[in-house]
Amino acid sequence: xxxxxxxxxxxxxxxxxxxxxxxxxxxxxxxxxxxxxxxxxxxxxxxxxxxxxxxxxxxxxxxxxxxxxxxxxxxxxxxxxxxxxxxxxxxxxxxxxxxxxxxxxxxxxxxxxxxxxxxxxxxxxxxxxxxxxxxxxxxxxxxxxxxxxxxxxxxxxxxxxxxxxxxxxxxxxxxxxxxxxxxxxxxxxxxxxxxxxxxxxxxxxxxxxxxxxxxxxxxxxxxxxxxxxxxxxxxxxxxxxxxxxxxxxxxxxxxxxxxxxxxxxxxxxxxxxxxxxxxxxxxxxxxxxxxxxxxxxxxxxxxxxxxxxxxxxxxxxxxxxxxxxxxxxxxxxxxxxxxxxxxxxxxxxxxxxxxxxxxxxxxxxxxxxxxxxxxxxxxxxxxxxxxxxxxxxxxxxxxxxxxxxxxxxxxxxxxxxxxxxxxxxxxxxxxxxxxxxxxxxxxxxxxxxxxxxxxxxxxxxxxxxxxxxx
Amino acid sequence: xxxxxxxxxxxxxxxxxxxxxxxxxxxxxxxxxxxxxxxxxxxxxxxxxxxxxxxxxxxxxxxxxxxxxxxxxxxxxxxxxxxxxxxxxxxxxxxxxxxxxxxxxxxxxxxxxxxxxxxxxxxxxxxxxxxxxxxxxxxxxxxxxxxxxxxxxxxxxxxxxxxxxxxxxxxxxxxxxxxxxxxxxxxxxxxxxxxxxxxxxxxx
Numbered sequence: 236x237x238x239x240x241x242x243x244x245x246x247x248x249x250x251x252x253x254x255x256x257x258x259x260x261x262x263x264x265x266x267x268x269x270x271x272x273x274x275x276x277x278x279x280x281x282x283x284x285x286x287x288x289x290x291x292x293x294x295x296x297x298x299x300x301x302x303x304x305x306x307x308x309x310x311x312x313x314x315x316x317x318x319x320x321x322x323x324x325x326x327x328x329x330x331x332x333x334x335x336x337x338x339x340x341x342x343x344x345x346x347x348x349x350x351x352x353x354x355x356x357x358x359x360x361x362x363x364x365x366x367x368x369x370x371x372x373x374x375x376x377x378x379x380x381x382x383x384x385x386x387x388x389x390x391x392x393x394x395x396x397x398x399x400x401x402x403x404x405x406x407x408x409x410x411x412x413x414x415x416x417x418x419x420x421x422x423x424x425x426x427x428x429x430x431x432x433x434x435x436x437x438x439x440x441x442x443x444x445x446x447x448x449x450x451x452x453x454x455x456x457x458x459x460x461x462x463x464x465x466x467x468x469x470x471x472x473x474x475x476x477x478x479x480x481x482x483x484x485x486x487x488x489x490x491x492x493x494x495x496x497x498x499x500x501x502x503x504x505x506x507x508x509x510x511x512x513x514x515x516x517x518x519x520x521x522x523x524x525x526x527x528x529x530x531x532x533x534x535x536x537x538x539x540x541x542x543x544x545x546x547x548x549x550x551x552x553x554x555x556x557x558x559x560x561x562x563x564x565x566x567x568x569x570x571x572x573x574x575x576x577x578x579x580x581x582x583x584x585x586x587x588x589x590x591x592x593x594x595x596x597x598x599x600x601x602x603x604x605x606x607x608x609x610x611x612x613x614x615x616x617x618x619x620x621x622x623x624x625x626x627x628x629x630x631x632x633x634x635x636x637x638x639x640x641x642x643x644x645x646x647x648x649x650x651x652x653x654x655x656x657x658x659x660x661x662x663x664x665x666x667x668x669x670x671x672x673x674x675x676x677x678x679x680x681x682x683x684x685x686x687x688x689x690x691x692x693x694x695x696x697x698x699x700x701x702x703x704x705x
Numbered sequence: 706x707x708x709x710x711x712x713x714x715x716x717x718x719x720x721x722x723x724x725x726x727x728x729x730x731x732x733x734x735x736x737x738x739x740x741x742x743x744x745x746x747x748x749x750x751x752x753x754x755x756x757x758x759x760x761x762x763x764x765x766x767x768x769x770x771x772x773x774x775x776x777x778x779x780x781x782x783x784x785x786x787x788x789x790x791x792x793x794x795x796x797x798x799x800x801x802x803x804x805x806x807x808x809x810x811x812x813x814x815x816x817x818x819x820x821x822x823x824x825x826x827x828x829x830x831x832x833x834x835x836x837x838x839x840x841x842x843x844x845x846x847x848x849x850x851x852x853x854x855x856x857x858x859x860x861x862x863x864x865x866x867x868x869x870x871x872x873x874x875x876x877x878x879x880x881x882x883x884x885x886x887x888x889x890x891x892x893x894x895x896x897x898x899x900x901x902x903x904x905x906x907x908x909x
Contacts, residue, residue: 261761261865386796394800398809403822410826414833421837425863429761432860448841449848452862453719454745454771456844457763462776463840467833470782474829481822681762691765695739 254348254686256530261684268676269433271526276673279525284669290662297656298373306376308652315635315647320374323657325627327367328482333511334360335415339471348539350682351532356515357419362667364412366660400484407481414474418467424450425681479503492573493634502554509547513619516540520613531678534607541606548597582633589629592622718845719757721872723900729852730872731883733892738764741867744890746770755875759868778839785835786828793827852900
């Protein structure tokens with residue numbers, strides 16, 4: 236209803252730039268976002284889904300091959316018992332941190348710019364966590380007894396070992412997935428009602444109507460809804476920080492040099508946010524271009540994400556250097572060797588790839604011009620994720636390949652099955668994300684409307700009754 | 706008596722009884738959130754209680770204008786959190802110290818320290834599920850049937866229109882009087898919503 240809202244208000248001097256550009260009204264936002272779920276997708280979407288679903292098939296074939304033959308088809312050997320599958324697991328869990336961070340922590344900090352990206356970032360989180368859960372599941376070997384990790388009464392009358400960090404991990408990642416899913420769905424309900432009310436054909440109205448639960452935007456409902464959203468944000472905030480902390484316990488609770496450090500939880504969490512934001516950036520740069528929503532996901536949003544990448548990248552870099560300092564300072568011979576071996580041993584190439592991708596490249600974001608350059612942001616976001624994959628490789632493989640006993644030292648080589656399974660996991664991730672873009676509103680419609688100045692009743696009162704408190 | 710209590714509880718969820726003649730209520734459309742909040746304030750001070758506003762997004766200050774108190778979701782969430790924490794503590798203690806104790810490197814069968822991660826996770830899980838479940842319960846959702854859906858204009862309540870609905874079950878409800886009050890408050894249009902599958906637009 237563009238006619239009812241006065242669009243020619245000038246901003247007071249020194250005010251922040253508007254979060255939504257292009258003078259969009261309420262209806263324009265509904266139209267801009269819902270429209271893409273209602274029409275045929277652009278041809279780029281078809282090309283993308285063709286590639287990603289092919290990769291997904293590769294993944295399924297690789298899993299079938301693995302289950303049939305056992306995990307000997309991977310490069311995992313002795314002493315490197317945790318090879319690529321665990322590297323990939325930590326990589327995907329890390330990526331799965333941005334969504335809930337954006338929706339929960341930035342919500343609590345009243346960062347209103349999050350509304351443009353939170354929906355797609357949350358979706359990305361869910362899909363990344365699905366990919367993450369896949370790897371430990373297939374890594375256990377006998378996949379058909381994976382339910383032994385859950386406290387379900389069974390014929391052996393045995394229970395899971397609750398003192399094991401690996402079991403904490405099962406709980407942490409599963410709980411994170413469930414809570415993120417619930418959070419995402421609660422956010423979706425008002426927007427599904429929008430889709431329902433716009434639906435022209437009966438099937439679409441029924442399906443969206445089923446999931447919209449009869450939402451009518453009643454204020455009695457918004458009241459409970461907003462409270463719930465706040466509570467979920469407050470609950471998800473420590474949860475996000477705990478998930479990667481618990482993942483780091485998988486390493487830190489052991490006695491392997493290079494793993495047994497107390498810096499791991501904060502260092503892992505910073506790395507997870509770093510890689511998650513990089514992935515959000517990669518996907519958003521593509522999606523805003525293909526779907527023409529540059530007025531909702533603006534350059535300012537990308538710049539803010541770049542600043543978070545710069546911040547967390549510097550934290551990660553600082554942690555890398557701290558690890559070296561502590562190894563030297565501890566005077567423990569094994570610890571010192573583990574770190575010297577990282578930088579100069581047979582895997583020095585992996586270590587220096589990690590250092591340059593994570594420590595060096597994000598530092599270019601100090602320059603404002605580069606923070607606002609789309610090609611540079613895109614390339615850097617991919618470089619960051621390459622670097623973060625190598626970080627997990629460095630931690631997992633380098634620490635294991637030379638343990639306390641030199642006679643058992645060995646070099647780890649991945650097999651083609653390792654490589655194809657990892658590539659296939661991108662197929663799973665991208666296929667799910669593309670389906671999301673096709674069928675669900677990729678931007679939180681109701682929340683974006685809330686950041687328009689026209690959504691505030693005071694906007695209409697200030698001309699006649701200046702300063703009156705409502 | 707019991708029926709009356711159930712009706713009152715349902716009214717807090719925004720679920721109202723329609724009149725014997727099928728009138729569910731009056732639905733008025735307002736041009737913007739500013740006019741709507743003033744109208745809500747007016748309707749509340751006129752003594753109406755079975756009314757609600759329907760907007761595409763929550764409107765700041767509307768709870769006070771409508772005379773609504775704090776949401777009760779917080780208490781439900783707290784109960785959930787306590788259940789989760791209790792379950793996690795009991796589960797870890799009972800499985801590892803009572804039902805099947807295993808001695809691992811002489812560690813105690815049950816201790817708080819290694820139990821904390823799971824206690825934390827289950828507390829968060831149950832709190833979150835109770836919060837969302839409680840929210841849907843307090844809102845009376847899912848509600849597949851709602852007479853307001855008979856109004857054609859109402860489809861824009863999730864897009865860019867701002868509605869105020871006064872239910873026929875309100876003790877002050879009177880078709881003419883209520884309608885003229887809604888118009889005085891600045892309504893663009895007023896509809897009578899019937900429970901029998903239609904809604905008629907009253908043009909001024």
